[in-house]
Amino acid sequence: MGGSVMENRKTATMKDVAALADVSIATVSRFLNGNLDRMSSTTAAKIKDAIEKLNYVPNSAARQMITKASKMVAVVVANIDDYFSTELFKGVSSILEANNYTGVLFDTDSNPERERQLIQLVNDHTYDGLILQPLTESAATIEADMKRDIPIVVVDRELIHSPWTQVVTNNYEVAKSTTSHFMAAGYTHVVVLTSKISMASTREERYAGIKAAASHVDVLEVSEESYNHTQVHQKLVKLITETTEKTLVFALKERWLLEFIPSLIVQGYIDHDQATATAFSDTSTARNIEPRLQLISQDPYLMGASAAEVLVDQLVSHRRPTQDKIIIPATLR
Amino acid sequence: MGGSVMENRKTATMKDVAALADVSIATVSRFLNGNLDRMSSTTAAKIKDAIEKLNYVPNSAARQMITKASKMVAVVVANIDDYFSTELFKGVSSILEANNYTGVLFDTDSNPERERQLIQLVNDHTYDGLILQPLTESAATIEADMKRDIPIVVVDRELIHSPWTQVVTNNYEVAKSTTSHFMAAGYTHVVVLTSKISMASTREERYAGIKAAASHVDVLEVSEESYNHTQVHQKLVKLITETTEKTLVFALKERWLLEFIPSLIVQGYIDHDQATATAFSDTSTARNIEPRLQLISQDPYLMGASAAEVLVDQLVSHRRPTQDKIIIPATLR
DNA sequence: CTGTTAGCGCGTTCAC
DNA sequence: GTGAACGCGCTAACAG
Numbered sequence: 001m002g003g004s005v006m007e008n009r010k011t012a013t014m015k016d017v018a019a020l021a022d023v024s025i026a027t028v029s030r031f032l033n034g035n036l037d038r039m040s041s042t043t044a045a046k047i048k049d050a051i052e053k054l055n056y057v058p059n060s061a062a063r064q065m066i067t068k069a070s071k072m073v074a075v076v077v078a079n080i081d082d083y084f085s086t087e088l089f090k091g092v093s094s095i096l097e098a099n100n101y102t103g104v105l106f107d108t109d110s111n112p113e114r115e116r117q118l119i120q121l122v123n124d125h126t127y128d129g130l131i132l133q134p135l136t137e138s139a140a141t142i143e144a145d146m147k148r149d150i151p152i153v154v155v156d157r158e159l160i161h162s163p164w165t166q167v168v169t170n171n172y173e174v175a176k177s178t179t180s181h182f183m184a185a186g187y188t189h190v191v192v193l194t195s196k197i198s199m200a201s202t203r204e205e206r207y208a209g210i211k212a213a214a215s216h217v218d219v220l221e222v223s224e225e226s227y228n229h230t231q232v233h234q235k236l237v238k239l240i241t242e243t244t245e246k247t248l249v250f251a252l253k254e255r256w257l258l259e260f261i262p263s264l265i266v267q268g269y270i271d272h273d274q275a276t277a278t279a280f281s282d283t284s285t286a287r288n289i290e291p292r293l294q295l296i297s298q299d300p301y302l303m304g305a306s307a308a309e310v311l312v313d314q315l316v317s318h319r320r321p322t323q324d325k326i327i328i329p330a331t332l333r
Numbered sequence: 334m335g336g337s338v339m340e341n342r343k344t345a346t347m348k349d350v351a352a353l354a355d356v357s358i359a360t361v362s363r364f365l366n367g368n369l370d371r372m373s374s375t376t377a378a379k380i381k382d383a384i385e386k387l388n389y390v391p392n393s394a395a396r397q398m399i400t401k402a403s404k405m406v407a408v409v410v411a412n413i414d415d416y417f418s419t420e421l422f423k424g425v426s427s428i429l430e431a432n433n434y435t436g437v438l439f440d441t442d443s444n445p446e447r448e449r450q451l452i453q454l455v456n457d458h459t460y461d462g463l464i465l466q467p468l469t470e471s472a473a474t475i476e477a478d479m480k481r482d483i484p485i486v487v488v489d490r491e492l493i494h495s496p497w498t499q500v501v502t503n504n505y506e507v508a509k510s511t512t513s514h515f516m517a518a519g520y521t522h523v524v525v526l527t528s529k530i531s532m533a534s535t536r537e538e539r540y541a542g543i544k545a546a547a548s549h550v551d552v553l554e555v556s557e558e559s560y561n562h563t564q565v566h567q568k569l570v571k572l573i574t575e576t577t578e579k580t581l582v583f584a585l586k587e588r589w590l591l592e593f594i595p596s597l598i599v600q601g602y603i604d605h606d607q608a609t610a611t612a613f614s615d616t617s618t619a620r621n622i623e624p625r626l627q628l629i630s631q632d633p634y635l636m637g638a639s640a641a642e643v644l645v646d647q648l649v650s651h652r653r654p655t656q657d658k659i660i661i662p663a664t665l666r
Numbered sequence: 667c668t669g670t671t672a673g674c675g676c677g678t679t680c681a682c
Numbered sequence: 683g684t685g686a687a688c689g690c691g692c693t694a695a696c697a698g
Contacts, residue, residue, distance in 0.1 A: 062394075289595040395690075399674055
């Protein structure tokens, strides 16, 4: 029983199928491509039989060479450990599936060098399109590596001079309005908790939004890879307690909220009176931990789905990229 | 400026490069494959020039058709939203990269039907190998769809009658020893917090391990997709308080710990005296939230790396799959 | 050191 | 309804 699969030494080709079914290779091809109407049902049955008997599986490389299409779309994200990236991919996939494409996920791991490699890889293989959550800020770098001319949609982070459609969050506006909201509640001192701001356009925008609304802003930058938890914790405590103003700790990314805020809550520093916290947050984890927190929710799934819709449209219509910017708003709730 | 990439109407082929460089197509092929030693540096330079001028990019489909290899390995995981799956992928990638392969990530989204589709997709395309975190329990189902004969390594969940190498955690043992550990501390009542146990072999093993050590076990099954947070919360409270025994809440998956334990801590139900909690936990998030928790840490990265090593070994040696079972132990700490 | 040639497996005109 | 034959872009002998 087990292992019957392995019986065929060489993988069968269309020729083998044709021979066994006693038809021509062209007929087999027609069968495979669903042109059943131009075929007697007898031959169709014979072919079907032969395919099963031989365990025949079409060679996609050969097909791609002819059709110049793979029905696969590369999705290159910044970090698959981020819920944002994975949820984005799920959104992408849902639309892609519905249109008979398959999403293939690649992870740049927040490494610009790796991003280059992956873009080259995508360039070198027959992917029909690319959805990219970029690390780079400049479209030029990407254009230099993507010599092949396939449709591209950029998500989440904005690119300078992008010739492609972009799908982004209203980072600046929502950061600003959120800050205003807390200002109105008396939180005049804002501590921004973030990875290196200059590393991503989203962070820059969020920071700019906060600064536009707040009067007193401190920044605490935490290294993505390595940080001293205790040290960051102490700095936060200091920033909260050394002023008489009411303090809002504003995490630019959910991860930092999850890492540092719970202990501050347990220890009573975040009491929702003298100090409170908010964050850009993609999952419901933070809310479950402390339901009283008001957080900014993005919609990565919708962003992915939107990006995929744009891409699919270009794929089927062969239209040139529109340089639209699609904004999926985030909301405080 | 922008768009210089788009200037070439049809993508150039090797023939074009050969013509422009005034050499034969074979020489270009040699150049591309790094056989520079068998070539005058003059011609090499000419070819290099031509390639750049023409923006030539080799057609991987054509190459795959000849070499029957893509240097790509498909990694099919159960759920990219789980840190376990993504970290596994990172471990896989690290080894793959080092051996000049690229990992390509696919997400079954915990959907068996989708798993089938993806396995067929992998089967239909030229992936050199497959690393699978399976949903299915039986190897036969997979064998039926994977007609092509490429090396496969199974990770995390065990398969019945697997003809492939498996890389797994010592779920039973560590669940048992952990339970014993807490029993010794007086926690004689164990509440198991889990998704449907029968859905995954890992969960079954963990549950069996707990039962083997505990005297009084209650099970609280939570639906992956939809659950009433308040209701689960209340059930937990009831289970903890309705007995005089000391209670250990044992989450079979980090997510459930994150979802329900923090509020129990805040409300004082989990006081590390009358009641405490533990979990299989892959990230450090839970530890940061409550450092006093003792949790079971798996090592998904190492599991991925191990799986990839086995796969690469089979890839380069063309050895048949060994039916080994590789165990990466988890530890309580 | 370099060119010629024969396929790889399949889709697609054409004919019949 | 069905088949023969060409070509997709490339690699791998084999010549020279």
